Amino acid sequence: MLKPSQVILGLDIGGTTIKAGVMINGKLHNVRSIDTPFLESQEVILDTIADFIGTYLDFDFSAIGIGIPGLIDTENGIVLNLGNIPSFTKVFLRDFLQSRFGKPVYLNNDANCFALGEYKFGAAKVFKHVVGITIGTGVGTGIIVNGHLYCGFNCAAGEWCSVPYLDKDFEFYCSSKFFLSNYGRKPKSLYKKALEDDPEALRAFSEFGHHLGELIKNILYALAPEAIVLGGSIRKAYPFFKDSMLANIATFKYPSVSSNLKILISALDETAIHGAAALVDEFAVSVDSI
Template sequence: MDKKILGVDIGGTKIQLGIVEDSKIIKEIKFPTLSGASKEDIIQNLIRGIESLGNESFQGIGIGVPGLVDENNGIVYDLLNISSWKEVHLKKQLEEHFHIPVRITNDANVFAIGEKIFGKGSNYKNLIGITMGTGFGTGIIANHRLYSGSFSSAGELGSIPYLGKTIEDYCSGKFFKNQYGLKGANVFKDAEKGEKYALKILEEFGEHLGNAINHILYILSPEAILLGGSVSKSFKFFEAGMLHAIKDFPFKRVTDQLVIEPSDMENISILGAAALIISESKEYNTNNSNQNPILP
């Protein structure tokens, strides 16, 4: 598991690449996505970025994207904020160019598998990773394996109806903007100063998140839930409200053993993408010998 792996995070505005070796990022670059360009131009831009890292030999390339993915065939569909990427056979094109394995999944899944292999989730059999930033994403680790469902869309809990809107509207950065006309970062800064209005808003946010977690507990009953994304940095301010919402969950044995913590990992998008390759390695699956590989 100490061979070099390339982790790739494709976002709507930028692409980040990182060489991962021995669980560390040893080299990293980022460049604009060219989101308004043609499908092929964006792919060629990505290839040039990979080649700019030098004449490296990689075990494989792992990629996270904000959209739907046919993981078996590595086809990306309807990528968020990149209008030309309606159907992109990315795995095929990259494997034909670089002649190494390529694995692709949704970016929320990347967070979950990254925490499982590199972060706080390593000791848990059943784990949920929640990302809270501009949106609300959920990745599922079940029986030590990433469960991604059809088109890597399992765990799209943010779309569940809630209080006339959706869970995402109340459990992401959208909450601060839509409910209070504020930026989440400013609310956090004022909470750090002890401003009562900010503390109250974050406690309310925690109540909504706790209600969302109750949905997760009913459906998946994990041992641990790890929180990532920009909003998770306010954990100490919304934790009490979150726990207050969870305290009435009827199955106390479930909540008594439940661990909920913010992630402390930097560059999780790159490490998690690399984890897609590690999860298929012989060494990893020998250590988890009762399990199948995390991805097909």
């Protein structure tokens, strides 16, 4: 277990930005961000990450936790691929950073970090079985089972984004892609219109809620969690897709599961950084030994 005074550096590495913050006594401090040089070579990106971490050396952190989208070999600390950064394939990120800073480094998928952050610090901390779903540009899911993060092989557990659904997959129907393809507008724009009771915007979110309900039912069949936490930018429109989502969930075959399910909306700022920092404590035990 972490000591309360232990200082942990958490990073959230994405295709457009890299964010970081230091966790002290369960609180996140000095959150900063830089642009990701996503079109540069692997070497340039690694040096950019290291230079960014170097700006936190005054905090004398004892370990580094990092969340990254894509598949991760957590045992060996290797980023296998990162879709939004073409050169980031089979990157020995842990070895690189440990040799540079002499601190232990822990890597995991960013959606897993979201779920872990909510479980450790946010809305889901009173539950043992939790699934976190981020709904934004894409769809990501992280799984907490018996109070521990479950990753599967190479952090590939819970990749419902790629599960076939209707004529495409769940990511298409449960992310911003749905709004752009079917309504030609971004969800943020439709959200503003929904606030004005615009019929088309209200219909868009109602349809979205139905599809998200289908995704949640799939998750219930596989894992039967006590709670699902929604994160990502589209969660802000929850009042407009809530009813259709819940109506679909109510058709789940086992009402003893669905009627007790708690749907939570993330209120935690920088959840992925919280979860990245929490990896240091979580990896004190084998995450897949459960």
